[in-house]
Amino acid sequence: MPTISEFFSAQHRSCDALLGKMEAAVDRDDWQQAEILFDQVRAETLQHFENEEQGLFPLFEQATGMHQGPTQVMRSEHAELRELLQSLGAAMQAHDQNAALGTAETFFLFLQQHNVKEEQVLYPMADQALQDSLSALSEKVPGFAAGS
Numbered sequence: 595m596p597t598i599s600e601f602f603s604a605q606h607r608s609c610d611a612l613l614g615k616m617e618a619a620v621d622r623d624d625w626q627q628a629e630i631l632f633d634q635v636r637a638e639t640l641q642h643f644e645n646e647e648q649g650l651f652p653l654f655e656q657a658t659g660m661h662q663g664p665t666q667v668m669r670s671e672h673a674e675l676r677e678l679l680q681s682l683g684a685a686m687q688a689h690d691q692n693a694a695l696g697t698a699e700t701f702f703l704f705l706q707q708h709n710v711k712e713e714q715v716l717y718p719m720a721d722q723a724l725q726d727s728l729s730a731l732s733e734k735v736p737g738f739a740a741g742s
């Protein structure tokens with residue numbers, strides 16, 4: 595079974611790849627494809643945030659007693675990222691190529707900074723702290739298998 599780091603980091607890579615494909619479609623003015631890809635970007639990103647906010651973060655807080663620490667920072671960054679995703683959605687709907695590419699770039703850069711913090715700090719700490727909570731995590735996170 596994958597570690598928490600591996601599972602959640604793989605979801606980051608998957609969203610990154612979709613976003614890259616979406617930007618390429620916008621770049622070549624293929625709006626039909628771009629909108630399909632945006633829907634996937636949004637769905638995967640929001641599901642990933644849910645996995646963290648409903649699954650990983652509460653269990654992390656419970657196990658470490660750190661309620662006001664890294665998880666709170668990550669939650670507030672999710673809120674900003676959700677707003678950027680909404681702006682991106684508006685630009686996509688308007689078929690505004692400049693706004694879509696600009697907002698996608700801003701979203702991507704912010705997301706990378708966010709993801710690096712999770713991958714370098716939060717996930718490794720979670721791998722240590724949640725060794726006995728993996729089945730609880732798997733109940734909250736679709737696709738995360740706690741093993742046998």
Ligand SMILES: [Fe+2]
Pocket residue numbers: 643646668672708712
């Ligand atoms: Fe996150």
Ligand SMILES: [Fe+2]
Pocket residue numbers: 602606642646709712
């Ligand atoms: Fe994440």
